[in-house]
Structure formats: structure tokens, C-alpha cells
Amino acid sequence: MTTPQAFRIGALARLSGVKIETIRYYEREGLLAKPGRTAGGIRIYRPSDAQRLAFIRRTRELGFPLGEVRELLGLADRRSRSCRRVHAVAAAHLTEMRRKIEDMRRMERILAGMVADCAEGTLPDCPFLEALACVDWASR
Amino acid sequence: MTTPQAFRIGALARLSGVKIETIRYYEREGLLAKPGRTAGGIRIYRPSDAQRLAFIRRTRELGFPLGEVRELLGLADRRSRSCRRVHAVAAAHLTEMRRKIEDMRRMERILAGMVADCAEGTLPDCPFLEALACVDWASR
DNA sequence: CTTGCACCCTGTAGTGACTACAGGTGCAAG
DNA sequence: CTTGCACCTGTAGTCACTACAGGGTGCAAG
Missing domain, CATH: 1.10.1660.10 (Multidrug-efflux Transporter Regulator; Chain: A; Domain 2)
Known part of the structure; x- marks a missing residue:
């Protein structure tokens, strides 16, 4: 083929x-x-x-993001001798991505705890809603 | 105050x-x-x-997302006796969030490897660009 | 009373990266 | 020659804001 x-x-x-x-x-x-x-x-x-x-x-x-795709395409087209700029763009993006992953993991831990507290059922005051209404968010 | x-x-x-x-x-x-x-x-x-x-x-x-915020607000307003629905919404969101985290971690690992290969400098054919042009993406 | 300033109002348009039509045309097989 | 899929343009919608432009409000100092 x-x-x-x-x-x-x-x-x-x-x-x-x-x-x-x-x-x-x-x-x-x-x-x-x-x-x-x-x-x-x-x-x-x-x-x-x-x-x-x-x-x-x-x-x-x-x-x-598309802007960086555009830049990387340009660098690839220009066959610029060094990859210094490529490295900079990529390293910055990697740092940013790691930051986002950490943010999401933090959210995930909080959410997981809240879901666990909310025992799937017939509790009179849903602990999940209580937490959203009252949680101490300073101690994230 | x-x-x-x-x-x-x-x-x-x-x-x-x-x-x-x-x-x-x-x-x-x-x-x-x-x-x-x-x-x-x-x-x-x-x-x-x-x-x-x-x-x-x-x-x-x-x-x-805002749609789910709206729903949770409604459930909180209605003080519905059980938190079954709340639990369902939250658990689905948790699953989705974990999926996204896994996706990002996979991307992060690949990207980290590529950035490491691209030794900050004056290599003639930037390995990062080469990887983008040629990588075997079946083996993700 | 008037001036000045911070604050507030509505309405619209822009962001990123697509996605989804509506309403029309091209092209190849039978 | 007709059928039917593939393709075309252009516009609007998505999400969750954000950023104006061009005005009006309210309160205190002079």
C-alpha cells in the first residue's frame, strides 16, 4: 500500500x-x-x-498551542542551524504542562476525598455539598 | 472586621x-x-x-463545568434528601479528571524525553524537530 | 453647587481551537 | 443522464470568561 x-x-x-x-x-x-x-x-x-x-x-x-506550532514549523522550515530556540519553546511548554498537571492532581485529591465522604447514598446533609458550601480553602 | x-x-x-x-x-x-x-x-x-x-x-x-455547577447549585437549593445524584455527578467528574491527568502525564513523559534529547544547543539537526517530523506514534 | 474621582452600567466583540451547520457545486460510476 | 457522495464557502456556535467603548452613579472635598 x-x-x-x-x-x-x-x-x-x-x-x-x-x-x-x-x-x-x-x-x-x-x-x-x-x-x-x-x-x-x-x-x-x-x-x-x-x-x-x-x-x-x-x-x-x-x-x-497553535502559535507555538506555527513557530516550530517556521524553525523547521528555516532549518536553523541550532535548536536553541526550539529547546527554549519546548522547555517552557514542559514547565507549563508540569504546572498544570500539579494543579489537576491537587484538585483530584480534594475531589477524591469529598467523593469518598459522600457515601453514595441517603445521608441527610450531603457532605459533598456541605464541603462546597463551607470548606476551608485556605488550607489547600 | x-x-x-x-x-x-x-x-x-x-x-x-x-x-x-x-x-x-x-x-x-x-x-x-x-x-x-x-x-x-x-x-x-x-x-x-x-x-x-x-x-x-x-x-x-x-x-x-458551569452546567454541572448549575446542577449542583440546584441540588443544594432543593436540599434533596439523598446525595445520590450529587455523588454520581462528582464521581463522573473525578473519573474524567483522572483521565485528563493520565493524558497529560503521558504527553509530559514524551515531551520530557524529547527536550532531554535536544541538548540545549548547537546540534546540526535538532532532534526535537526530527522527532516531531518522524516519531513512531503508534508506540505511545 | 460643582468638580473630581472611583466606581458602576450596558452591550458587543475577542480569545483558542475547533465544530457544526446551511445551502450550494464537482465529479465519477452505473 | 442521473444519482449520490464528496467537496465548496461562509457563518455561527462552543466554553468560560475577558476586554473594551462609551457612557452613568454616588460620594466627598473645595
Whole structure:
């Protein structure tokens, strides 16, 4: 099974796992070059477009916002000799991601405790609602 | 220092740690009752509004979307005898949150490895960009 | 009384990253 | 030649705010 040399947006979507609407959105946003068109106006993509889209998808999956995806694409295009800038962007994102994970884990611990207190049932004053109404949030 | 019996939106914002615009947004969305007004149209809040807003804030901080905040507020208002529904909503949210944490931790591990490979510097082909272009993502 | 200032009002638009139509056209198979 | 899927553009909706613009209110000092 080989990839054809030219294909339409539906095939690109299947190939890349990115939805058609999202591909068109990336084009509007300038992340993907405007592809060629048939006489009738249908977009025609080449393997290089699929590669670029895969890069975008993987970068997004790592949680980079589109602005940073754009920057990383630019750095990749420019084949800049060093990866100093790439490293900086990635390291900052990693730090940010770790911060978010810690935030979520903190929330998760609090929530888990509250769910455990709320014994699935017929208690007269739901401890979960009580906690939301009264918890001492200074001691997070 | 006691809380006054009536105060304006700025004081409520300071008291609750919720921004003025957000308070007005919650009112538009029906999470907060429409407060009384002065002759000139200025919103006047009472301590019970501050309590309700604190409930909303804490519920939001636990990551519940506004729709679920609305539902929990309703359950708290109705003082429904059992907390079965509360437990169901909260447990579902906890499961969802744990899923998100796992997703983020997976991303974080991959990203950390890539950042480590990209040795801060002057490598000719940045391994980070290479990974984005080529990584075998089946083996996530 | 007037001025000044902080505070408040409404309404609208922008954010990020899509997603979901509505209403139309292209193209290939039978 | 018709059927029917794939594709097109453009707009609006999502979530939970946030940021104005362009005014009005209320209170104290001068």
C-alpha cells in the first residue's frame, strides 16, 4: 500500500487523523500552505502536505498551542542551524504542562476525598455539598 | 472586621476573588439571582449572594463545568434528601479528571524525553524537530 | 453647587481551537 | 443522464470568561 501522489481533503483527513474542517481551519490560519485546486475548485494535496499536517498534529498532541506550532514549523522550515530556540519553546511548554498537571492532581485529591465522604447514598446533609458550601480553602 | 449587610459588585469581587465581569456573566447565565438595585441602577448584594458565589467559585476550582455547577447549585437549593445524584455527578467528574491527568502525564513523559534529547544547543539537526517530523506514534 | 474621582452600567466583540451547520457545486460510476 | 457522495464557502456556535467603548452613579472635598 503506497500513498498516492495527489489526493483530496477527505483522503488527507483519513490519512492524518485530522478532520476535514480542521484542515481547512489550519489553512485559513496559515499553518498549511494553500494547496492546488482542480478546475472545479477542489483542493489537491501532495505527500509533503500530509507530512506537514502530521507534524502539526503531533505538535498539537503534545499540547503546544497553535502559535507555538506555527513557530516550530517556521524553525523547521528555516532549518536553523541550532535548536536553541526550539529547546527554549519546548522547555517552557514542559514547565507549563508540569504546572498544570500539579494543579489537576491537587484538585483530584480534594475531589477524591469529598467523593469518598459522600457515601453514595441517603445521608441527610450531603457532605459533598456541605464541603462546597463551607470548606476551608485556605488550607489547600 | 465584619462583613457588611449590603455591598456593591466591586466589594463582592474583592470578597470572593471573582472578577466583576465574571460576576455579571454568572448573573446573565442564571447562576446568581438578579440582585437588587439602587435607584441609579447599581447592583446591591447581600451576604447570601456572597455565599452562593463562593460555592460557585469552589465548584469551578474543582474543575466542574458551569452546567454541572448549575446542577449542583440546584441540588443544594432543593436540599434533596439523598446525595445520590450529587455523588454520581462528582464521581463522573473525578473519573474524567483522572483521565485528563493520565493524558497529560503521558504527553509530559514524551515531551520530557524529547527536550532531554535536544541538548540545549548547537546540534546540526535538532532532534526535537526530527522527532516531531518522524516519531513512531503508534508506540505511545 | 460643582468638580473630581472611583466606581458602576450596558452591550458587543475577542480569545483558542475547533465544530457544526446551511445551502450550494464537482465529479465519477452505473 | 442521473444519482449520490464528496467537496465548496461562509457563518455561527462552543466554553468560560475577558476586554473594551462609551457612557452613568454616588460620594466627598473645595
